[in-house]
Amino acid sequence: MLTIAGTEFSSRLFLGTGKFSSSAVMAKAIEASACQMVTVALRRVDLQNPDDDIMKALSQRAYTFLPNTSGARNADEAIRLARLARAASGSSWLKLEVTPDPRTLLPDPIETLRATEVLVKEGFIVLPYMNADPILALRLQDAGAAAVMPLGSPIGTNQGILTDFQIEIIIEQARVPVVVDAGIGAPSHAAYAMEMGADAVLVNTAISVAGDPVAMAAAFAKAVEAGRTAFEAGMGQRSKQARASSPESGTLSSHLEFLS
Amino acid sequence: MNITLNGTQKVFPSAHTLSQLLADLQLPPETIVVELNTLIIQPDCYSETTLSEGDTVEIIRFVGGG
Numbered sequence: 001m002l003t004i005a006g007t008e009f010s011s012r013l014f015l016g017t018g019k020f021s022s023s024a025v026m027a028k029a030i031e032a033s034a035c036q037m038v039t040v041a042l043r044r045v046d047l048q049n050p051d052d053d054i055m056k057a058l059s060q061r062a063y064t065f066l067p068n069t070s071g072a073r074n075a076d077e078a079i080r081l082a083r084l085a086r087a088a089s090g091s092s093w094l095k096l097e098v099t100p101d102p103r104t105l106l107p108d109p110i111e112t113l114r115a116t117e118v119l120v121k122e123g124f125i126v127l128p129y130m131n132a133d134p135i136l137a138l139r140l141q142d143a144g145a146a147a148v149m150p151l152g153s154p155i156g157t158n159q160g161i162l163t164d165f166q167i168e169i170i171i172e173q174a175r176v177p178v179v180v181d182a183g184i185g186a187p188s189h190a191a192y193a194m195e196m197g198a199d200a201v202l203v204n205t206a207i208s209v210a211g212d213p214v215a216m217a218a219a220f221a222k223a224v225e226a227g228r229t230a231f232e233a234g235m236g237q238r239s240k241q242a243r244a245s246s247p248e249s250g251t252l253s254s255h256l257e258f259l260s
Numbered sequence: 261m262n263i264t265l266n267g268t269q270k271v272f273p274s275a276h277t278l279s280q281l282l283a284d285l286q287l288p289p290e291t292i293v294v295e296l297n298t299l300i301i302q303p304d305c306y307s308e309t310t311l312s313e314g315d316t317v318e319i320i321r322f323v324g325g326g
Contacts, residue, residue, distance in 0.1 A: 016326030026324065041325025044266040044318060045285075045292055053291050054324050070325050080298070084320050087300045088293040155326065182326075204326030 002199050004177050005093075005125040005146040007064060011035045012194065013224040014066070014179065015217070016204025023057035025213055030063070033217035039066045039095055039202065042085055066127065068095040074108070075115035082119050094119065095149065096128040105155040109136050113143060120144030129181055132163035137170045137178075148174060149202065151182040152193065156205045158185025161192055171197045187216075187223030194227025195235060264316045274313075278306040281317070292321045 002009040014037040020026035030038060038058065046052055058065075067085035072078035078098050086092055096119065098111045112128050113136070119126050125146045130136055132150040140148055150170055153159035160183060161167065171178050177199035184190050190201045203220055210216035261274045265281075272281065278301060282289055294301045295318040301309055311317070 017324035018326045020324060039326055040322040042293075042320050043323045045287065045321050047266060047268075047285060047319075050285060050287050053321065055291060055322055065322075067322065068325055083300060084293050084295065087302075088320065088322060202326070208324075 002177060004127070009036050009064075009200070011037075011221070011224075012200040012228055013190070013221055014039065014200055014202040015207065016202060017054065017058070017208075018204050019208040020213060021208075023054060026054075026208070027057045029207055029213045029217040030058075032214045033207070033221050035063070035221075037064045037066055037200075039068050039204070041068050041070045042081055042088065043071075064093060065089050065091060066093050066095045068129075069097045069115075070099070072098050073100045074098060075111040075118070078111070078115045079118055082115075082124060083122075086124070092124045094124045094126050096126050098129075099155075107131055107151070109133065112136075113139055116140055116143045116145055127179065132166035132170060134166055134169040134173060137174060141174060141176045145176060147177040147179050147199070149179045149181040152180050152189065153183030155182045157183050158206055159183045160185055160189040161196075164192070164196065167193070167198070168196055187219045190220055191223040191227035191230075194224055195230045197231050200224075261311065261313050263311055263314070266317070266319055272311065276311050278309040278311065278317075281311065282306065282319075285319070287319065292319050294319055 002012055011034050013033055013035045015030055015033050015035045016039045017026055067089055069078040069081040072081050078096055082094050096115055098108045099105045100108050107129050112130060116126050116128050127147045127149055128140050128145050129149045137148045150167055152161040179200045179202055180193040180198045181202040184201055184203050185206045193201050207213050207216045261272050263270055278294060289303050297316055
């Protein structure tokens with residue numbers, strides 16, 4: 001069972017709720033994924049369309065809501081959004097996201113650490129989105145982050161896990177859960193992260209823009225479970241030298257020389 | 261009275277409270293958060309918070325996001 005900040009999660013798949021074609025499709029995809037943690041963003045109310053409220057579709061079941069600070073370009077903006085998120089949700093869970101460059105949406109490590117320090121002191125449960133930097137992961141964990149969320153590749157790119165070498169080190173060193181976030185574009189990418197020993201993965205674009213988001217959510221749920229089970233089962237070592245799977249003794253070398 | 265509401269200049273009658281503003285906009289208070297001049301206003305203070313000339317009001321809610 002995955003535990004973050006004292007809350008237990010039986011599903012290790014977290015879902016983002018952005019870019020779905022409708023609230024109904026989103027709700028069905030969440031159901032199919034069996035996830036227990038969903039992310040949401042904060043934006044100005046569209047005053048021309050005041051009935052457009054995502055929480056109507058999400059309030060059917062009890063999820064842990066993980067509001068993000070997307071749109072924040074520095075620590076101060078992220079802290080302001082965090083306080084608004086807590087006022088709106090009544091909970092202290094927060095995905096901290098500080099992305100100054102709209103082209104790459106890569107997280108600013110200095111501002112993310114600064115905001116983590118402030119928000120932890122204010123009692124937030126902070127899950128920072130971060131580049132896959134093992135030293136930064138340690139610094140964020142020391143600052144009180146409840147989990148760390150290293151990226152596989154930039155947000156929304158579907159490029160998969162391009163940072164596996166660093167993520168392996170982060171997992172090896174972490175005392176807090178490691179949630180691989182961003183860039184996961186296929187169930188196989190999610191399974192790979194889980195096989196490496198990630199505690200969970202967060203997926204959004206790959207599901208929300210799929211041809212059939214509900215079926216894709218179910219596929220991701222299976223992949224995450226398979227990857228986790230494989231990790232717990234203990235993966236075999238990689239080798240450059242071939243090793244026969246079939247017995248090497250008892251071959252019929254005298255009659256069938258090509259088998260020897 | 262001029263106020264800036266979600267980035268747009270609006271004219272409202274003077275002595276308008278936040279409760280009246282939300283009613284005008286047909287926004288159920290339980291689905292939103294209000295920031296007045298960058299300070300978060302608690303819902304139980306909406307009826308006693310009166311808007312003043314030049315105020316900046318942000319009305320925020322959750323949307324889909326990753």
